[in-house]
Amino acid sequence: MMKDITIGQYFPGNSVIHRMDPRMKLVLTFLYIIVIFVCKNFYSLGAMVFALVLMVLFSQIPVKTILKSVKPIFIIIVFTAILNVLYTTNGTILFEWKFIHISTGGIYTAVFMVIRIISLVVASSLLTYTTSPTLITDAIERLLSPLKFMRNSVHTIAMMMTIALRFIPTLIEEFDKITSAQKARGADLETGTLVERAKALIPIFIPLFITSFRRAYELAYAMECRCYHGGEGRTRMKQMKLHGFDVVGLVFMVVVTAGVVSLNIVFPHLI
């Protein structure tokens, strides 16, 4: 069950979005996230959703997979919706009971917030679906590399991120294995108070830490054997080059941003 975790889930493909420069994708995703918070009304938000749908279509990622990325935050979405319905009281009152007031304004705000959160999540997962984690960390490294004075630490941080992402599934597997081993020795993980259950995790985490250290040593040896010596003098197999479609993506995003800003001015109200 824990293997289904979707951190940095990458879907190999050959779509335009896949082939876009990871740096551009990273920048555009950030831009998208910022712009989505700039949206003030349903018209501008509609433009953003439209843009997102276009991007999803171009990425050729199945809609089902995209929806799966929203599943983990379902509770947050529901919670946000309820809070917004309860706390916004403008517009016509539809329902009133003791302290609960449900108004049209509240429902509109709730819908607005829900669409906003979903677009946010879908946009960022579109980035991780179409870009391998190594490329994302690579892109971060390259985007930050003008910071000359901390160049080496930028490389180190990027390498650390790559290794961390690489070892998440391995450590989850290890965790499952140790859990089974401790259960076989009679460890009780499911019953008892919260404190007792937390304590029961200690015999799982200690072996996990010890093996992690051993892994770290072995990985360091293996990396040294493959001539790793930090970021200096390193080349990359995957060169990052701006293509025509990267420029198209940028122009598209700029147009969408401009559209959102003008729609905000034209329609000053939420709806």
Place this chain on the structure above:
Amino acid sequence: MEEILKFDNVSFSYDEITEDTSRTEYAIRNVSLSIKTGEYVAVLGHNGSGKSTFAKLCNGILVPDEGQVLVNGLSTHNPSDDETENLEHIMKIRKDVGMVFQNPDNQIVATIVEEDVAFGPENLGVDPLEIRKRVDESLKAVGMYEYRGHEPHKLSGGQKQRVAIAGILAMQPRCLVLDESTAMLDPRGRREVMNTVRKLHDDLGMTVVFITHFMDEAVTADRVVVMDKGHVIMDGTPKEVFKNAERLREVGLDVPQATEFSIELSKIGLNVPTDTLNTDECVEALSALLEE
């Protein structure tokens, strides 16, 4: 033939070496050995025989306390006090002697197969187009080309180990050292890795040093080196080495089943050769005996 790897009276200890050498516990003691280009050498030994230390000495991860290890004529000792010079020197050695370890999970760095294979040449500063070419060639050589876009944790043990081998091949080494690379695999994975290594040796003429404690894996080698307590105790062709079943058992090793079978048969007075290495040879010997 050219010598790719030469151990010149090498001793190594994990402890501090004191004046009184009789009290030092050596992991490797006075080992002299030379491996020629294109050889397929199996290094056998029980736990604690020093065979893993031997592997680590091959490419300068460990540096001998006494004697020296020469890779392609270069000593693994630091040549000077200058750090950059030392780095260049050790990189030259590690580029020539590629090492594959036991646990495939702990030697794969990247999250995508082809990116991991590219890791070595990237460190060497190879041109991007050339890296692409080498990555494709290496993955094809180990039969993992179709998996180039996969995530390593979704592969089987044998496949991961083949990816690790491809990662070394992409550095274009002259010698491949496998430090018990099959020990953690299931029989199928072990066969996959063995066949891959065999193919690299036969097709590309790769020098292979195969460290193992499985006798059956040593049978196909050109040469078998047996280690015990830090010493080399036997060195010869598989036939020569496995004839000494008694001596091998003394140091905690077995002989291949076929060899043991024929040795037992000859003990009860049957006229069979005692140097059969595999089932086929054994069958041949027996049918010859039956025809008589």
